[in-house]
Amino acid sequence: MYLTFRLFLALLLISVQSIAIAQQRSASMIRAETKEAESRLAHLGYWTGAVDGVFDSATRSALIAFQKWEGRPITGQLTLDELEAIRTSASPTVRDVGYAHVEVDLDRQVLLMVSEDGGVRVLPVSTGNDKPFTDEGQESISYTPRGRFIVYEKEVGWHTGSLGSVYYANDISGGIAIHGSRNVATEPASHGCIRIPMFAAREVSKLLPVGTIVLVYDQLSFVSAKEWVENPKLKQAALLNIAITDDDDDADTIATKSRSFGIKKARAKMIRA
Numbered sequence: 001m002y003l004t005f006r007l008f009l010a011l012l013l014i015s016v017q018s019i020a021i022a023q024q025r026s027a028s029m030i031r032a033e034t035k036e037a038e039s040r041l042a043h044l045g046y047w048t049g050a051v052d053g054v055f056d057s058a059t060r061s062a063l064i065a066f067q068k069w070e071g072r073p074i075t076g077q078l079t080l081d082e083l084e085a086i087r088t089s090a091s092p093t094v095r096d097v098g099y100a101h102v103e104v105d106l107d108r109q110v111l112l113m114v115s116e117d118g119g120v121r122v123l124p125v126s127t128g129n130d131k132p133f134t135d136e137g138q139e140s141i142s143y144t145p146r147g148r149f150i151v152y153e154k155e156v157g158w159h160t161g162s163l164g165s166v167y168y169a170n171d172i173s174g175g176i177a178i179h180g181s182r183n184v185a186t187e188p189a190s191h192g193c194i195r196i197p198m199f200a201a202r203e204v205s206k207l208l209p210v211g212t213i214v215l216v217y218d219q220l221s222f223v224s225a226k227e228w229v230e231n232p233k234l235k236q237a238a239l240l241n242i243a244i245t246d247d248d249d250d251a252d253t254i255a256t257k258s259r260s261f262g263i264k265k266a267r268a269k270m271i272r273a
Contacts, residue, residue, distance in 0.1 A: 035051060037082070037083050037086050038052070040086050042062075044089065045119065046065050047200055048062040057197065057199055058197075061123065061184075061199065063076055063077075064076050067082075068108050068110050069110055092110070094120060095222055095224075096114070097114070098229070100114060100212075101225060102114065102178070103214075103217070104125060104144075104178075104215070106146070106188075106217065106218040109126065109186070109187065109188065110122055111178070111194065113204070113207060123200055123204075124197065126181070126184045126185045126186075126190050127144040127190055127192070128142040128144035128188060129189050133163075136162060142190065144176065144194065145176060146216050146217055147215075147216060147223050148213065148214070149215075150211060150235065150238055151171065151178075151210055152171055152211075152243075153210070154210060155168065165182075166193070168201045170208045172214045176193055177193050177194070179193055180198045182198060211239070
């Protein structure tokens with residue numbers, strides 16, 4: 001009986017040790033898989049943050065951007081199936097090449113920062129959901145305008161309006177801005193702005209100086225800005241037109257401009273969110 005009990009204890013100890021080793025091995029494998037996914041996603045152009053094997057908010061953001069681009073279920077979870085898909089996928093392709101600019105694909109809900117040589121850095125976004133909303137008694141539509149725009153004004157840090165807070169806003173059209181948000185849904189959910197993840201907002205702002213070209217499009221609309229690049233006077237004229245329009249705006253007037261120009265800047269700080 002005594003020997004049987006000792007044998008039982010020995011087997012139990014071996015079993016516990018085996019489970020502990022298996023758990024350690026599993027954690028090690030998961031970290032290795034996460035690091036492989038981060039490395040591959042970063043190579044493809046997705047903004048992953050540090051490639052360290054830690055599945056943090058930046059890693060999840062990159063994975064969501066990948067899932068959006070590839071038309072996969074948007075889970076934000078790294079499974080073996082997702083890892084295999086990452087291993088066999090190609091980099092996202094942009095609509096315009098040959099000059100540095102930003103593209104916002106409204107169908108896929110991603111933002112692509114495009115370098116002059118065609119390289120990309122990709123982030124998930126959440127844009128206008130086309131639903132009506134009321135702000136200070138004025139009814140509007142949560143619409144993100146399509147077209148070619150220019151970053152014409154920037155803000156540092158947090159700014160709060162009646163519809164919420166924005167972080168490092170980069171204005172491109174009246175009250176429409178690219179800005180950091182604590183709530184970047186996996187589907188369109190903003191009042192018209194282009195929300196980006198908080199972890200990247202400050203760096204994005206640094207990379208989008210005043211004058212940066214931004215192309216916003218869906219499957220039915222796309223406008224190239226190559227003629228602006230080929231003839232800088234046209235781009236300068238567009239910037240000047242924005243400045244004149246802003247000077248002429250009456251702060252007491254609540255109105256909506258053409259769909260290609262968004263909401264009046266007079267309401268910018270109220271509308272952005």
